[in-house]
Amino acid sequence: MNKFEKAQEVLRELGGDGWLIICVEDSDINSRFMIGVESHARHYIYVAADGNHKIVAVEMEAPMIERSLKKKGVKAEVFSYKSMKELDGLLSPIVTKTRVALNFGENVLSPEGTGFADFINAGDYLSMKKLAPQTEFISAAPIIGALRAVKTPDELKDLRNVCKATIEILETIPDWVKVGMTENDIKAKLEYEYMKLGKPSFGSIVATGAHSADPHHNTSLKKIEQGVLLIDSGLQIDEMSSDITRTFWVGSNPPEDFIKAYTALYEAKNVATDYFTDGTPKNLPALKCREHLTAKGYDHEKLFFHGLGHSLGFVAHDIGGGVSWKVPEKYKFKENMVFTNEPGLYWRDKWGIRLEDDIIVGKGKCEQVTKVSKIPILI
Amino acid sequence: MNKFEKAQEVLRELGGDGWLIICVEDSDINSRFMIGVESHARHYIYVAADGNHKIVAVEMEAPMIERSLKKKGVKAEVFSYKSMKELDGLLSPIVTKTRVALNFGENVLSPEGTGFADFINAGDYLSMKKLAPQTEFISAAPIIGALRAVKTPDELKDLRNVCKATIEILETIPDWVKVGMTENDIKAKLEYEYMKLGKPSFGSIVATGAHSADPHHNTSLKKIEQGVLLIDSGLQIDEMSSDITRTFWVGSNPPEDFIKAYTALYEAKNVATDYFTDGTPKNLPALKCREHLTAKGYDHEKLFFHGLGHSLGFVAHDIGGGVSWKVPEKYKFKENMVFTNEPGLYWRDKWGIRLEDDIIVGKGKCEQVTKVSKIPILI
Numbered sequence: 067m068n069k070f071e072k073a074q075e076v077l078r079e080l081g082g083d084g085w086l087i088i089c090v091e092d093s094d095i096n097s098r099f100m101i102g103v104e105s106h107a108r109h110y111i112y113v114a115a116d117g118n119h120k121i122v123a124v125e126m127e128a129p130m131i132e133r134s135l136k137k138k139g140v141k142a143e144v145f146s147y148k149s150m151k152e153l154d155g156l157l158s159p160i161v162t163k164t165r166v167a168l169n170f171g172e173n174v175l176s177p178e179g180t181g182f183a184d185f186i187n188a189g190d191y192l193s194m195k196k197l198a199p200q201t202e203f204i205s206a207a208p209i210i211g212a213l214r215a216v217k218t219p220d221e222l223k224d225l226r227n228v229c230k231a232t233i234e235i236l237e238t239i240p241d242w243v244k245v246g247m248t249e250n251d252i253k254a255k256l257e258y259e260y261m262k263l264g265k266p267s268f269g270s271i272v273a274t275g276a277h278s279a280d281p282h283h284n285t286s287l288k289k290i291e292q293g294v295l296l297i298d299s300g301l302q303i304d305e306m307s308s309d310i311t312r313t314f315w316v317g318s319n320p321p322e323d324f325i326k327a328y329t330a331l332y333e334a335k336n337v338a339t340d341y342f343t344d345g346t347p348k349n350l351p352a353l354k355c356r357e358h359l360t361a362k363g364y365d366h367e368k369l370f371f372h373g374l375g376h377s378l379g380f381v382a383h384d385i386g387g388g389v390s391w392k393v394p395e396k397y398k399f400k401e402n403m404v405f406t407n408e409p410g411l412y413w414r415d416k417w418g419i420r421l422e423d424d425i426i427v428g429k430g431k432c433e434q435v436t437k438v439s440k441i442p443i444l445i
Numbered sequence: 446m447n448k449f450e451k452a453q454e455v456l457r458e459l460g461g462d463g464w465l466i467i468c469v470e471d472s473d474i475n476s477r478f479m480i481g482v483e484s485h486a487r488h489y490i491y492v493a494a495d496g497n498h499k500i501v502a503v504e505m506e507a508p509m510i511e512r513s514l515k516k517k518g519v520k521a522e523v524f525s526y527k528s529m530k531e532l533d534g535l536l537s538p539i540v541t542k543t544r545v546a547l548n549f550g551e552n553v554l555s556p557e558g559t560g561f562a563d564f565i566n567a568g569d570y571l572s573m574k575k576l577a578p579q580t581e582f583i584s585a586a587p588i589i590g591a592l593r594a595v596k597t598p599d600e601l602k603d604l605r606n607v608c609k610a611t612i613e614i615l616e617t618i619p620d621w622v623k624v625g626m627t628e629n630d631i632k633a634k635l636e637y638e639y640m641k642l643g644k645p646s647f648g649s650i651v652a653t654g655a656h657s658a659d660p661h662h663n664t665s666l667k668k669i670e671q672g673v674l675l676i677d678s679g680l681q682i683d684e685m686s687s688d689i690t691r692t693f694w695v696g697s698n699p700p701e702d703f704i705k706a707y708t709a710l711y712e713a714k715n716v717a718t719d720y721f722t723d724g725t726p727k728n729l730p731a732l733k734c735r736e737h738l739t740a741k742g743y744d745h746e747k748l749f750f751h752g753l754g755h756s757l758g759f760v761a762h763d764i765g766g767g768v769s770w771k772v773p774e775k776y777k778f779k780e781n782m783v784f785t786n787e788p789g790l791y792w793r794d795k796w797g798i799r800l801e802d803d804i805i806v807g808k809g810k811c812e813q814v815t816k817v818s819k820i821p822i823l824i
């Protein structure tokens with residue numbers, strides 16, 4: 067069953083006539099997920115419950131979309147437009163239906179809302195309501211969830227491959243990173259290696275010294291110092307991504323407090339790992355991880371101020387939600403979901419340590435696709 | 446006058462209390478434009494007409510935003526949230542005003558609409574309407590236009606620098622590109638060079654042979670053949686981007702029809718160049734370019750099926766609109782706008798040629814920041 071057929075199945079459950087993806091300048095990653103090619107100009111993908119799929123794309127991009135769909139074995143009619151003036155006429159028959167799903171989120175300010183499905187821009191949403199005032203537009207959250215949260219065997223195979231390739235590259239870091247290089251030099255070299263195989267799944271975070279205390283530090287031109295070096299990066303090959311963080315020590319003899327924190331974090335991560343299992347509440351790994359940190363004397367509320375992990379897949383932050391002690395109990399893991407497991411401890415103006423591995427949720431036991439070193443790697 | 450002050454000025458003209466940018470997972474590039482740092486998690490930037498600017502960001506990203514604003518000399522209060530449950534309470538006093546600008550577009554299906562300002566996701570737009578039902582939300586298009594369409598002297602200086610750096614890298618291509626490398630190998634090497642200085646301003650298009658007939662070809666693992674090699678790429682350093690296309694011939698003795706088309710395109714581009722001047726209708730360069738192609742025997746409607754260029758700046762596709770023969774006459778160039786000038790000729794299943802340079806609109810004459818070779822470069 068291909069993605070279009072799977073979406074049709076969910077559409078029928080929802081009583082929907084179709085699912086419309088509107089993508090402008092890469093605003094909706096679900097476009098590439100469905101058609102297998104990056105189309106940058108304004109385009110529309112209509113997955114029809116009855117199988118009469120339609121794509122509306124700008125003239126210069128339509129042929130490559132047609133070829134990509136053919137390669138994927140998806141039958142869809144591709145309409146090409148030369149000028150935006152044609153859009154009303156092309157789109158009106160597509161959306162003048164009873165019920166059409168669009169990629170908008172509901173209650174996005176609530177952690178229990180469907181913000182994860184909120185891709186359509188407001189102007190586009192309003193334009194569809196205006197074009198088809200009789201149509202009921204519903205959130206496509208259930209479709210996006212069904213297609214992307216639980217991974218297929220092929221996707222899991224690709225995940226293992228991309229993780230293996232990433233680890234092989236990360237393992238070379240101590241060979242070529244030197245004091246005096248900039249954070250940006252390391253990012254460039256790392257992403258160059260990624261690009262030979264695929265592309266970076268996000269902009270690598272390379273953080274030296276106190277920069278590592280910002281979990282989302284923007285890689286800079288600062289030179290690598292003796293001390294902490296945190297590298298958070300990922301690779302994407304075809305349709306699967308990795309997302310891995312390693313915290314190194316540049317120099318010999320890392321101080322006692324660094325080793326102690328690294329070790330506590332390593333153990334806390336292992337404690338969490340046991341709870342990435344089918345049917346387990348998503349807050350449990352984080353709660354257990356934080357319990358361990360507390361037992362080791364760390365004020366986790368102050369020092370570990372982000373979630374434990376997030377869904378991973380087609381993109382680094384994939385559909386499937388976060389793993390955090392704040393996730394309501396009722397949200398549970400499902401077999402073959404993929405998550406990062408990435409606890410961190412951060413001391414402002416001093417350093418941060420984060421250890422991040424990628425995990426497949428299993429029936430009684432998860433699969434640790436990557437495994438960080440038990441002791442800090444020295445550079 | 447910094448960007449916040451400039452935005453305040455436009456806000457006063459619009460009678461607006463403030464401008465709210467809502468950015469989730471990099472959905473709105475105006476966020477980095479304003480605060481100078483990439484914040485990935487859900488965050489809010491409120492530029493207040495009265496100068497009491499406010500930022501709401503997740504706990505783990507708030508400190509780096511604070512530091513970036515300080516560096517830029519912008520005074521803003523940064524509120525950090527730990528859980529989405531706090532957002533209603535934090536945002537309500539910010540948007541409960543008379544009139545607030547949001548980044549949504551109006552009439553986005555019309556070429557004369559403000560789709561260029563359509564960044565906010567639908568769910569977020571609806572959440573603001575729900576949170577502050579008495580507030581009038583207006584499109585921020587005039588603010589975004591005022592801040593980004595016409596470039597400042599500093600931005601133009603940065604543009605010249607980034608173009609110079611890009612050209613220096615592109616000029617090395619014939620030295621290292623070989624038959625047998627893949628398109629992806631070339632992209633990787635090119636972007637590695639870009640990343641040493643900044644980062645790619647978009648994913649490079651490397652197209653060998655018939656792939657060059659797709660203007661937005663997705664760089665693949667295909668090996669470079671003898672014949673056409675089209676490379677469309679760009680570099681971003683700090684806050685300015687380049688976007689340049691070169692079409693090479695791999696091998697000796699390019700065929701007559703290739704040289705003839707390359708030359709006609711080169712001339713047509715030069716013809717267009719003269720019309721990138723203050724006060725000139727934006728359709729004129731494209732009309733003149735197409736006239737020349739027709740005179741040289743090319744069916745431009747069939748072979749040149751995209752616009753002549755687009756605004757360039759903070760991002761490769763910047764605010765400031767397109768340059769096309771279809772743009773209504775009333776839209777005119779303004780001094781210090783920056784555009785690409787990139788005519789192309791494409792023969793499906795055979796090859797495509799595109800020559801793209803970057804241009805600053807001048808009073809009576811434009812500044813050609815980059816200049817493609819008059820004759821095809823051989824590799």
